[in-house]
Amino acid sequence: GAGVSQSPRYKVAKRGQDVALRCDPISGHVSLFWYQQALGQGPEFLTYFQNEAQLDKSGLPSDRFFAERPEGSVSTLKIQRTQQEDSAVYLCASSFSTGLLSSYEQYFGPGTRLTVT
Amino acid sequence: SQQGEEDPQALSIQEGENATMNCSYKTSINNLQWYRQNSGRGLVHLILIRSNEREKHSGRLRVTLDTSKKSSSLLITASRAADTASYFCATLTGANSKLTFGKGITLSVRP
Numbered sequence: 001g002a003g004v005s006q007s008p009r010y011k012v013a014k015r016g017q018d019v020a021l022r023c024d025p026i027s028g029h030v031s032l033f034w035y036q037q038a039l040g041q042g043p044e045f046l047t048y049f050q051n052e053a054q055l056d057k058s059g060l061p062s063d064r065f066f067a068e069r070p071e072g073s074v075s076t077l078k079i080q081r082t083q084q085e086d087s088a089v090y091l092c093a094s095s096f097s098t099g100l101l102s103s104y105e106q107y108f109g110p111g112t113r114l115t116v117t
Numbered sequence: 118s119q120q121g122e123e124d125p126q127a128l129s130i131q132e133g134e135n136a137t138m139n140c141s142y143k144t145s146i147n148n149l150q151w152y153r154q155n156s157g158r159g160l161v162h163l164i165l166i167r168s169n170e171r172e173k174h175s176g177r178l179r180v181t182l183d184t185s186k187k188s189s190s191l192l193i194t195a196s197r198a199a200d201t202a203s204y205f206c207a208t209l210t211g212a213n214s215k216l217t218f219g220k221g222i223t224l225s226v227r228p
Contacts (some may be wrong), residue, residue, distance in 0.1 A: 059215070
């Protein structure tokens with residue numbers, strides 16, 4: 001496809017359930033990012049991959065959050081034992097490259113809206 | 118934590134008018150980017166300005182950057198109803214590759 005795709009678009013989970021959110025980046029994009037966007041707020045960084053390597057996971061709010069990108073393409077964000085405060089839109093973005101002097105913009109997917117009841 | 122702070126938080130203008138949105142940030146940056154988000158959708162990149170640039174244009178968009186004041190402004194000229202959306206500034210800093218976003222500005226353009 002031409003853009004970043006995410007699935008599912010909407011997910012309702014009961015508190016305590018595990019969820020897995022998928023991101024398909026733009027083909028050939030080296031970098032992949034996950035963000036969490038609460039209602040009425042800007043996106044907040046969760047984690048970043050360069051190819052299959054997770055270079056920064058400083059934004060993951062707890063050890064219940066886990067992300068992987070085993071083959072350097074598709075990525076999955078997993079949330080274990082979901083809590084109500086996990087309710088948010090989870091955005092995935094990809095970028096051709098990155099680096100200190102990089103000017104590469106990030107291309108965002110439509111997001112997955114997670115509601116924990 | 119969010120580095121960028123946009124103002125105003127909400128802006129309502131008539132079609133054809135210009136819209137000016139401001140963003141302030143706290144730490145040194147490599148570049149600053151503006152994104153648009155339509156309701157229920159992902160973010161769309163609008164324009165990027167590097168820390169050594171002062172002004173940039175793209176179509177009806179004009180962005181300025183003042184690193185001494187740690188601020189940026191986005192001007193949308195001749196606004197259209199389709200410009201109605203939320204606008205976010207985001208900064209790229211240091212050795213990090215992550216973007217740090219502000220809370221956003223809600224722009225409403227009345228037809």
